[in-house]
Amino acid sequence: MVESHTISAPRHTSGYPGRQADCLAALRPAVADLAASSQDSVVAAMGGEMTGELLTLAHEAQGAGWSFDEAREAIEKLAREYEGAKGTIFD
Helix, strand or coil: CCCCCCCCCCCCCCCCCCCHHHHHHHHHHHHHHHHCCHHHHHHHHHCCCCCHHHHHHHHHHHHHHHHHHHHHHHHHHHHHHHHHHHHHHHH
C-alpha cells in the first residue's frame, strides 16, 4: 500500500445498527489508495480474491476491532463501488 491510513474502530464491540456502514467508512480511504496504486488488487477484490495487499488491509481492520469477514466484505464492496464510479466517468 502506498500510504497507511488509520482505520477507525467500531463504535461498539458487538453488533449494532449501522455497523456495516461504519466498516465501509473506516476502510474507504485505504481502499481508495489501494485502487490508485494497484488496479490488480481491486480487480481481485471484486472477484472475491484476497491478494497480499488486501489480506494486509483486512488484518489491519481486525486490529482496529472489525472481524476479518466484515473487513473482507467491505473491501469487496468498496472495490466494486470504485470500479463502478470509474466507469461512470466515461458514460
